[in-house]
Ligand SMILES: [Zn+2]
């Protein structure tokens with residue numbers, strides 16, 4: 697597809713909208729973010745390591761998240777968050793690949809062989825800045841993500857939750873194959889039975905020749921890299 701426009705998103709602290717790479721830079725210097733951190737750091741209690749993560753879909757990079765994650769939260773917390781905002785369709789297995797180890801739901805119980813480990817491990821025992829961690833959801837129709845550890849700070853988190861959403865991409869431009877306006881759904885008859893395009897807006901779905909009866913209807917386009925895979929229909933909303 698050549699050089700494509702980067703998807704855009706907003707900084708949750710100051711509200712500014714920027715393209716993907718601009719926003720990554722911005723979060724290192726946003727004054728509103730720094731003020732929020734200073735405020736958070738006034739809370740009582742011990743400081744802890746807090747990680748700035750960027751999550752990218754490994755396929756296009758159009759879908760991305762900036763998360764802040766506390767060090768005493770676990771890979772299980774991150775897995776649950778990614779499932780809620782992007783991935784969950786029918787309870788598939790998932791895995792993080794860190795060094796020689798694979799952190800997953802089915803792990804070495806003394807009977808199976810391999811380097812499988814459970815996900816209930818605190819990320820401060822694993823994460824180091826500049827790490828890029830491959831993650832997979834569903835080992836059949838796989839969604840592959842990359843988790844980049846951009847930074848770590850010593851302080852207090854912004855919320856009581858394990859993870860705080862700092863930014864996410866807005867819905868990428870996906871043109872309707874008839875009119876070029878933003879598409880809202882995929883015709884599965886077109887997708888599976890022809891080699892042509894399959895994206896449609898609501899208006900053109902109304903007059904489209906297919907009904908997707910064999911597939912239980914058309915598939916909605918949602919702001920997630922899992923759109924179009926398995927039975928994913930969203931809602932692609934953060935869990936908290
Ligand atoms: Zn900002």
Ligand SMILES: [Zn+2]
Pocket residue numbers: 785786787788834926927928
């Ligand atoms: Zn599924």
Ligand SMILES: [Zn+2]
Pocket residue numbers: 872873874875876877896897898899900
């Ligand atoms: Zn249209």
Ligand SMILES: [Zn+2]
Pocket residue numbers: 883884885886887904905906
């Ligand atoms: Zn069709």
